[in-house]
Amino acid sequence: MSSIKEKFNQISPSEFFYSNRDLAGFSNPTRSLYTAVREFVENALDACDQKGILPDVHLTIKAVDPDKPDPKPYILTVKDNGPGVDTKHIPLAFGTVLYGSKFGLKQARGMFGLGATMAILYGQITTNKPVIVKSSTDGKIQDQFEILLDIQKNKPVIQKHTTKEISKKGLSVSICLEGDYSKAGNKIRDYVYETSLITPYATITFDDPKGQKFHHPRFVKEIPPPPTIIRPHPHGIDVERIRRMIVESQFEIPTIDDVMIEKVRKDLGLSKQNLSFTAIMTKAKKKWKNLSRQVRVVIALLSFLKMDFEKLSKIRIEDLDVPNKKLHYWDFGDSQSKTVDMDPESQYYKQLTNTVQGEPLTTFLTKRFQRVGPTTAVKFAEFAKFKPEKRMGTLTNQELVNLSDSLQKFDDFMAPDSSCLAPLGESPLEKGIKKFFNPDFVAVVQRPASAYSGFPFIVEMGIAYGGDIKSGGPHVYRYANRIPLLYDEGSDVVLKVVNDTDWGRYKVKGEPPFIIVSHICSTRIPYKTAGKENVADRQEIERELRLALQFLSRKLAAFMSKKGQAEMAKKRANLYAKYIPMIAEFCTELAGKKKEPNYKKILDELEPVEVKSEEKPVEEEKPIESK
Amino acid sequence: MKASEKKAKEISKKAQEKQKTILESLKNHGAKIYEDLENGQFPKFSIPSRSVGNIVYDKKLRQYILGNSTALRSAKNSAQLRSFTQLMWLAFFANRLTQEKKSSTLRDVYYSSQAFAIEFDDQSESDNIIVDLEAVTSRPREDFHIFPEERSSIFGDLNIEYTIPGYEGKTMNLSNHPDGYSIGPSLTTAELVDTSAEIVIAIEKGGLFTRFVEEQVDKKFKSIIINTGGQAPRSTRTLLKRLHDEMGLPVIILTDGDVYGEHIAMVIKSGSANAAHLRELTVPDAKWVGVWATDIEKYKLPTIPMTESDIKRCYDLQKDPRYESGIWKKELEVFLRLKRKAELEAFAKYGLTNITDKYLPQKLELAKSL
Numbered sequence: 001m002s003s004i005k006e007k008f009n010q011i012s013p014s015e016f017f018y019s020n021r022d023l024a025g026f027s028n029p030t031r032s033l034y035t036a037v038r039e040f041v042e043n044a045l046d047a048c049d050q051k052g053i054l055p056d057v058h059l060t061i062k063a064v065d066p067d068k069p070d071p072k073p074y075i076l077t078v079k080d081n082g083p084g085v086d087t088k089h090i091p092l093a094f095g096t097v098l099y100g101s102k103f104g105l106k107q108a109r110g111m112f113g114l115g116a117t118m119a120i121l122y123g124q125i126t127t128n129k130p131v132i133v134k135s136s137t138d139g140k141i142q143d144q145f146e147i148l149l150d151i152q153k154n155k156p157v158i159q160k161h162t163t164k165e166i167s168k169k170g171l172s173v174s175i176c177l178e179g180d181y182s183k184a185g186n187k188i189r190d191y192v193y194e195t196s197l198i199t200p201y202a203t204i205t206f207d208d209p210k211g212q213k214f215h216h217p218r219f220v221k222e223i224p225p226p227p228t229i230i231r232p233h234p235h236g237i238d239v240e241r242i243r244r245m246i247v248e249s250q251f252e253i254p255t256i257d258d259v260m261i262e263k264v265r266k267d268l269g270l271s272k273q274n275l276s277f278t279a280i281m282t283k284a285k286k287k288w289k290n291l292s293r294q295v296r297v298v299i300a301l302l303s304f305l306k307m308d309f310e311k312l313s314k315i316r317i318e319d320l321d322v323p324n325k326k327l328h329y330w331d332f333g334d335s336q337s338k339t340v341d342m343d344p345e346s347q348y349y350k351q352l353t354n355t356v357q358g359e360p361l362t363t364f365l366t367k368r369f370q371r372v373g374p375t376t377a378v379k380f381a382e383f384a385k386f387k388p389e390k391r392m393g394t395l396t397n398q399e400l401v402n403l404s405d406s407l408q409k410f411d412d413f414m415a416p417d418s419s420c421l422a423p424l425g426e427s428p429l430e431k432g433i434k435k436f437f438n439p440d441f442v443a444v445v446q447r448p449a450s451a452y453s454g455f456p457f458i459v460e461m462g463i464a465y466g467g468d469i470k471s472g473g474p475h476v477y478r479y480a481n482r483i484p485l486l487y488d489e490g491s492d493v494v495l496k497v498v499n500d501t502d503w504g505r506y507k508v509k510g511e512p513p514f515i516i517v518s519h520i521c522s523t524r525i526p527y528k529t530a531g532k533e534n535v536a537d538r539q540e541i542e543r544e545l546r547l548a549l550q551f552l553s554r555k556l557a558a559f560m561s562k563k564g565q566a567e568m569a570k571k572r573a574n575l576y577a578k579y580i581p582m583i584a585e586f587c588t589e590l591a592g593k594k595k596e597p598n599y600k601k602i603l604d605e606l607e608p609v610e611v612k613s614e615e616k617p618v619e620e621e622k623p624i625e626s627k
Numbered sequence: 628m629k630a631s632e633k634k635a636k637e638i639s640k641k642a643q644e645k646q647k648t649i650l651e652s653l654k655n656h657g658a659k660i661y662e663d664l665e666n667g668q669f670p671k672f673s674i675p676s677r678s679v680g681n682i683v684y685d686k687k688l689r690q691y692i693l694g695n696s697t698a699l700r701s702a703k704n705s706a707q708l709r710s711f712t713q714l715m716w717l718a719f720f721a722n723r724l725t726q727e728k729k730s731s732t733l734r735d736v737y738y739s740s741q742a743f744a745i746e747f748d749d750q751s752e753s754d755n756i757i758v759d760l761e762a763v764t765s766r767p768r769e770d771f772h773i774f775p776e777e778r779s780s781i782f783g784d785l786n787i788e789y790t791i792p793g794y795e796g797k798t799m800n801l802s803n804h805p806d807g808y809s810i811g812p813s814l815t816t817a818e819l820v821d822t823s824a825e826i827v828i829a830i831e832k833g834g835l836f837t838r839f840v841e842e843q844v845d846k847k848f849k850s851i852i853i854n855t856g857g858q859a860p861r862s863t864r865t866l867l868k869r870l871h872d873e874m875g876l877p878v879i880i881l882t883d884g885d886v887y888g889e890h891i892a893m894v895i896k897s898g899s900a901n902a903a904h905l906r907e908l909t910v911p912d913a914k915w916v917g918v919w920a921t922d923i924e925k926y927k928l929p930t931i932p933m934t935e936s937d938i939k940r941c942y943d944l945q946k947d948p949r950y951e952s953g954i955w956k957k958e959l960e961v962f963l964r965l966k967r968k969a970e971l972e973a974f975a976k977y978g979l980t981n982i983t984d985k986y987l988p989q990k991l992e993l994a995k996s997l
Contacts, residue, residue: 572705579712582745583702584664586712586719590657601667 025115025532026122029071033179034187036076036122037061039115040173041192042483044080045199047171049422052223055202056081059192061181063209071180073127074209076119079172084137094120094133094173095147095156117149119175124149126178130159134172142166181209187486189214194477194484198424198519200432219435220428231370233416234380234407236454236524239400242407245368246358246392253317253355254294256301261309267295277308297355300348304340305329322353358393361386371414380410416456418449421521423458424482433462433517440466440563443555447548452540457522459541461548462515463556466563469513474498478535479519485533492528493537494518497545506553507560514556518545577603642790642818646725649771652764653722660715669703670711674763675904682903684948689896689911691903693762709746713756714763716745721760721771728792730772730812733757762904769815769862779863780807780833782840783824783851785870787817805840807854815862819873825849826991827870829913831857831882831891835971835982842983848991851876859895864908867895871910878910879994881987884918884928885968886940889958897949914997916990919954920961923969926986929976930967937968954997 025035041057048055057080064073085093094117120131131149136142146160181188185208192206196216201223206214232241254260267290268283275283284291284299291299301317304327318328318337325342342349359367362377372380381388384406386399395403423446424432430444444462451457469475478485478494485492498516508514526536535541584599656672663670674697675681681694702711720739724731731739737753740746747753757768768774785801791813798820801808808814828850830836836854839845845852851870855863870876880895882888892915898908923930933941941963944950950959962968974982 575705575708576702579708580664580702582712582743583660583670583715586715587657587660587664587670590653590715590719590722591661592654592657593661597661597664598667599664602664602669605667 026118029126029178029180030183032119032122032126032177033061033074033076033181033184034191035115036119036175036177036179037078037188038191038483039119040076040078041195041204043116043173044078044082044171045195045202045482047082048080048202049223049226051083052226053082054218054221054223055199055204057202058205058207060207061179061188061209062207063181064176066209070182071178073129073176074179074181075174075176076123076179077172077174079170081168081170084135084169084171085133086137087135087143090133090135090143090145091147091156091158094131094145095149095158096154116173119177120173121149121151123175123177125151127176129176132172132174134174136166136169136171139167139169140165190486191484192216194479194486195482197432197436197477197517198429198479198482198484200424200428200435220431222428224422224425224428227420227422230417230420231368233371233451233454233456234365234369234410234413235451236416237369237404237407239404242400242404246364246395253301253320254297256298256312256315256317258313260294260298261313264295264298265309267291274310275308277302277306280308293355296351300351301327303346303348304342306340320352320356322356325349353391356393357391360389360391362388364392370417376412376414379412380406383410383412415449416451416454418456418458420523421449421456421458422482423460423521424519426460429460429462429517429519433464433515437464437469437515438467439464439469439515441556441559443552443559445548445551447544450540450544452526452538455522455524457520457525457541457544459544459548460519460521461545461552462517463549463552464517465508465512465514465556465559467513469515471511471513473512473514474503475515477515477517479517480525480527480532480535481521482519483532485535487533490534492534493542494520494535494545496537497542497549500546501549501553503553506557507564508556516549516552518548520545642816645770646728649725649764649766650722652766653718653725656718656763657722669701671699671701671703672763673697673699674759677758677762677904682900686948688906688909689949690898690906690909691900692906693903710756710759713740713745713747713753714759716740716743717753717756717760721773724772725770728772728790730774730791733768733773733775736773758901758904765904765906767861767865767902767905767908769812769865772812774812774815774862775860777809777811777860777862778856779810779860780836780854780856781810781814781851781866782807782836782853783822783845785822785824785851785874786820787814788820789813789817791816801851802845807836807840807852810853810860810863810866812862815865819869822851822874822876823849824851824874824876827851827853827867827876827878828987829853829855829859829863829867829878829880829895830971831855831880831888832971835881838979839983842980844983844987847983848987855891855895858891861902861908864895864898864910867913868907868910871912877994878913879991880913880915881917881971881990882915883968883970884920884923884973885933885970886937886944886959886962888918889915889955889962890940890944893949893955914994915954916994916997917986918969918971918973920958920965923965923967924961926974928969928973930965930969930973933962933966933968938963938966 026032037059041059044057045055057078060077062075064075096117123129123131130146133145133147134142141163142165144162144164145158148157148159150157189206189208192204192214193216196202196204200220201218203218204216208214268280268287270283281299281303288296302312305312305315307315314332316330316332318330320327325344327340327342329338331338342352358364361381362374365372365377365380366374378388381390384403386403426444426446430442433439433442433444442462442464444460447459449456449458476495476498478492503509503512520535520541526538526541528534528536580599580602584596588596659672660670675693676696676698677693681696682691683694685692700707700711700714702708717736720736733754734750736757737747737750740753747756757773760771761768781801782805783802786798787801788796788798794813824845826848828839828844828848830839830852833854833856836852839852844850853863853867859867867878871878878895880892882891892913895910896913896915897911902908918928922928941959945959950956971982974986977985
């Protein structure tokens, strides 16, 4: 069994992705170059985020032969100041598919390993060059690996491994891949630009193949609080997930082989001694509290078998029939199957049933899920028509399905815990928008956490008008888990919500210079496609987006009407400046005077209105926009 | 000779006095604005409202006048600033015209404004500002030497003396030229010296005017003939009034036999709502003698059917208080009954001179009893 499993794990992923690389965004040289950049940059940012390090990410793309026409091989290097990767993990992390540390339920840009190793794999199959990994976890010694991936075996082949002294921690990954920068360049530059907007605490530098440098220094010094790993919410679960959780919660009857017997002996402190059955049980009772679960199970079995270790090594447990309270085993000594009865009153019987049948339903719910307390668990059991003490291990397939359905339908679970989310926060978002667009008006909002299908999410949004923003808006910058979404705009839920808005109602007319920044954070973003470029229109997400946009639009409308008033005031001031001197000129001659009247007083009184409208709108808006 | 010299002097003095009061009025208005500015205040002035609601018929004066409501024009109101400035410019421009005794047409005003960076969108806007100036000063634009295009003319034994620069003291008899004299700025401002005429005949059409001159209506009926050229321009109405008031001449009016003709006569007699802000433009004693609707039947004149707009005009005029009585009311009713109209030329059916030989003497006789 175990050998088959290993094969499945190690060979199939590489081959699977090799033949399905389109799915992961490596369909052509243009898209592949862009996807590779994304994967490496996001890995670097994630690594820094997790350790609370202010990221310095340096991206370099260099053509191997600049004179060749695109598509051609490029060397892509991404260097960070993150924690680095342990020497012993490097070959597996960069030389196998599906090896990673980013499992568990919390918001992250992506699953570590998958995309990055796909990029490495893509590089290897297009240029046959190894990945070069330089890593230092201590800031003193740097390991440098050159690794090829054995696709069939899903195993790393280390070509070269050297170490050298260094003064900085961090990781640098460099691959050679077939790409088309002339086509992908725009997207990559946009990606770097937009990433630095949503990651204001990171310094991102990009040296492009044409020798241009794009430097985006950090302008926020605080990293947003990192997300915590949490248990799943009952609404976000399916039958398969429950099945796996039950398996995790259950303990199989351990295989009682020589190794196991040796372990029990050792734990009881008997090492070589050969005690009688009674003596073993006495000893076990004394030490019970310190025994591991596995050992306890063995002792419990032993209590019904009434054997010593010598005898125990000559049998194999066949079945533990809990309902009939019988224990079946195969005796190698006389080569036959035997059965003993189990006393249901015995404390050992309870130990065994717990092991085999798993936890009671209520315990399972409160221990394995977030936001479920004992009262809710009992209420749920009643709702789902299960006994609260029902053992998870005894559920039939049909009961599992019923349980899963009921978990979805039960409305009294509390909303998902959002502590696993890491929104950017209103203040950094506002700072970012101000720095990038120097707008006349900006407003940001972070909606309270909500959930769809048991997955918590938070919508953050910003809106800005005027300043350096191009006309022809709204220009929408979409982000999901701090990743800019650049492709497939058309079918995105954010675009849908923006396009549904009647901007005339908010006094925004013509080809206005304004932008909308939308950031959706979730433990699972409902992407429409595997390429992770557009978010599906889940009702709950659409609602939150709509509320956020309405809130901001109203503020924009207030600004626009103020702006309109200011413009009017300015226009009026201009009118006065134009006409009052004329009136003065005409009336001077009419009145038969020589000197013109001193009309400056009137114009001076008007002056403050003009200054206000010209220089203060942003200042004026401040009390409103910052919460 | 001496007497006439004395008179001429008097005339010139009179003209100068008039000019002086006009200039004084403009100066006062200018000084008020000047003062406001000097005091650091937005200049303002009030102007009689010319809205429909403020135009009322004064039975005593027998003309439309403006009511008591006034509008405040302030330079502080940005919506009025432009027109305020335009009006100030116009006053300034009128002041120069008056001082220099130069005349200007409405169209001249429109173009002159451009030299001072005063924009008028079109001539109707500048015309409107001119009316504003009239309303503020209660003086017709002609007093400020602003005249409409000339289209009416005068013929008859009338001696005048010019007051315009270069012609001061020069006299002229208005029967010297058979085509008549156009009623322009020089004639309007001229002093009326003497006449042998006993009546003024205002006639709507140039064609009939020529016939009247040819047929020597001026001599035969001791009259001054005036061609109003349709609706009588202000200058012509002013001249009619002066002939009536200064020379003591009765005024009769001959128009086409339709509702428009009737109203041409009415405007000469009692002014128009458009000029409700002005006096001295009406000749309340003027008499409309024809062509009446009843004449159409009486003289069996060839007619043409009234148009929709003719009929509508009849109904509109019936609402006008001036048409509530007398021949005005009666003739309107007959027009509406006949639904037909006749032109002055219709008398040509009975020969070209029929109108002067037959019709006119009857009407002149009738006028005495009106």
